[in-house]
Amino acid sequence: MDISVSKRQKKFCDSYESEVLYGGAAGGGKSYGQIIDAFLYAMKYPASKQIIFRRTLPELEKSIIRTSLMLYPQQVYSYRKADHTGTFVNGSLIDFAYCDSEQDVFRYQSAEYDVIRFDELTHFTESMYLYLLSRCRGVNGYPKSVKSSTNPGGIGHSWVKKRFIDCCLPDKVMYLDGMTRVFIPAKITDNGFLMKSDPMYIKRLEALGKKDRMALLDGCWDIAEGRFFDEFDRNIHVMTPFEIPDDWRKYICLDYGLDMLAAYKIAVDGFCNAFVTAEIYEGKDNGGKGLIVSQAALRLKELCSGDKIRAVFAPPDLWNRQKDSGKSIAGLFAENGINLTRVSAGRISGWMAMKEWLHVYSDECGMPAARLRIFDCCSNLIRCISMLQCDVQNPSDCAVVPHELTHAPDAIRYFISGQPKPAQPLPPEYRYGFTFEKRLSPFDSEKQFKII
Ligand SMILES: Nc1ncnc2c1ncn2[C@@H]1O[C@H](COP(=O)(O)OP(=O)(O)O)[C@@H](O)[C@H]1O
Numbered sequence: 001m002d003i004s005v006s007k008r009q010k011k012f013c014d015s016y017e018s019e020v021l022y023g024g025a026a027g028g029g030k031s032y033g034q035i036i037d038a039f040l041y042a043m044k045y046p047a048s049k050q051i052i053f054r055r056t057l058p059e060l061e062k063s064i065i066r067t068s069l070m071l072y073p074q075q076v077y078s079y080r081k082a083d084h085t086g087t088f089v090n091g092s093l094i095d096f097a098y099c100d101s102e103q104d105v106f107r108y109q110s111a112e113y114d115v116i117r118f119d120e121l122t123h124f125t126e127s128m129y130l131y132l133l134s135r136c137r138g139v140n141g142y143p144k145s146v147k148s149s150t151n152p153g154g155i156g157h158s159w160v161k162k163r164f165i166d167c168c169l170p171d172k173v174m175y176l177d178g179m180t181r182v183f184i185p186a187k188i189t190d191n192g193f194l195m196k197s198d199p200m201y202i203k204r205l206e207a208l209g210k211k212d213r214m215a216l217l218d219g220c221w222d223i224a225e226g227r228f229f230d231e232f233d234r235n236i237h238v239m240t241p242f243e244i245p246d247d248w249r250k251y252i253c254l255d256y257g258l259d260m261l262a263a264y265k266i267a268v269d270g271f272c273n274a275f276v277t278a279e280i281y282e283g284k285d286n287g288g289k290g291l292i293v294s295q296a297a298l299r300l301k302e303l304c305s306g307d308k309i310r311a312v313f314a315p316p317d318l319w320n321r322q323k324d325s326g327k328s329i330a331g332l333f334a335e336n337g338i339n340l341t342r343v344s345a346g347r348i349s350g351w352m353a354m355k356e357w358l359h360v361y362s363d364e365c366g367m368p369a370a371r372l373r374i375f376d377c378c379s380n381l382i383r384c385i386s387m388l389q390c391d392v393q394n395p396s397d398c399a400v401v402p403h404e405l406t407h408a409p410d411a412i413r414y415f416i417s418g419q420p421k422p423a424q425p426l427p428p429e430y431r432y433g434f435t436f437e438k439r440l441s442p443f444d445s446e447k448q449f450k451i452i
């Protein structure tokens with residue numbers, strides 16, 4: 001087979017973590033990636049066994065089976081329609097399967113595969129996935145993996161998001177009890193083949209309604225109804241860390257209780273853009289023991305990591321005096337070397353201000369921009385901002401349940417209430433040099449790899 005693959009498809013083909021998800025925009029090249037990867041695996045590992053699932057049989061026949069028949073060379077591959085099995089001259093096989101109802105999983109109860117593949121994973125339920133996951137096993141020593149591809153949306157959106165997007169940084173391997181998991185994001189601009197052959201495809205996606213457009217064009221996972229920060233978009237607000245210039249002003253903000261210390265280090269540039277660069281997220285709500293003040297103060301000192309911190313913003317309730325000792329928590333922090341700055345905790349005005357900071361606008365280069373950005377290492381803040389729900393009684397406020405989701409956004413609200421000041425203005429070319437480095441060259445993934 002003589003076929004080129006995009007950079008992202010190559011990454012998918014090269015990933016053999018226990019679970020791999022290639023997810024994002026429609027037309028990103030995900031299904032093609034699956035089909036090419038299945039072929040390469042079958043040829044590399046003689047007598048290997050793979051299975052590819054779509055939710056229903058018609059979907060399977062019209063997509064994966066049809067494309068594989070088109071792509072796989074007849075000299076090495078033949079397909080038996082009766083049992084939906086493809087076989088290779090080296091003894092490898094690929095089963096093409098569907099799983100329409102929950103009971104369908106039992107058709108595979110005695111089966112054993114080296115690689116299990118799901119195309120359009122969000123069409124499956126979590127219980128189907130977990131059951132079928134257990135069929136990935138064997139003694140031949142070949143790499144074992146469950147490899148999925150999908151667009152956001154669909155009945156399985158929430159569990160897929162929780163399993164792969166909320167807890168994994170894109171392209172970074174996560175380790176869990178000896179198993180590994182990785183999420184490989186797909187963008188339309190990754191697929192140079194489609195961009196060249198059908199340049200109007202993007203226009204057609206742009207014409208969709210907002211929610212579908214976010215899912216299918218932007219590959220955005222934060223599309224659930226009722227989100228409090230519906231302006232939040234990982235593609236815009238989350239960024240790869242860069243080195244913060246020395247002359248930017250640095251702040252810390254926190255929400256503290258035994259249930260949780262959520263604290264953030266935030267750097268402010270000359271235009272009053274803020275970059276959340278590091279987080280501490282520790283406490284009972286997170287499965288920990290809860291930090292007493294002296295422990296929390298130590299963590300905060302680590303967070304400072306030698307930087308000059310202009311202020312440590314904290315909510316006014318930390319100044320309440322305890323009945324027994326007459327001391328306040330702020331007083332205890334001061335005794336441990338951390339002087340807190342008290343800010344207003346007005347919820348509605350605070351959230352409104354935070355929404356202004358997250359508001360997406362077009363900058364001078366026509367690129368989407370926002371005043372508040374978050375480094376991708378602050379995974380709890382990203383998760384909580386994306387999941388926080390509106391209060392059903394009062395849409396101007398957020399829901400306070402689940403309580404765990406509130407600490408991190410609260411801390412950022414205190415930062416904004418603290419009215420941080422900008423650093424000395426920077427020359428504009430410097431500003432865009434790093435901020436938009438990634439997005440200014442969306443076609444860099446056009447560089448393709450050739451697999452013969
Ligand atoms: N490696 C490739 N070589 C040639 N064409 C490709 C390749 N990958 C994707 N394409 C083209 O892009 C289209 C969309 O890719 P597909 O994998 O179906 O996207 P997705 O599953 O992400 O929606 C395909 O129908 C095919 O025409």
Ligand SMILES: [Mg+2]
Nearest residue numbers: 030031032119
């Ligand atoms: Mg597809």
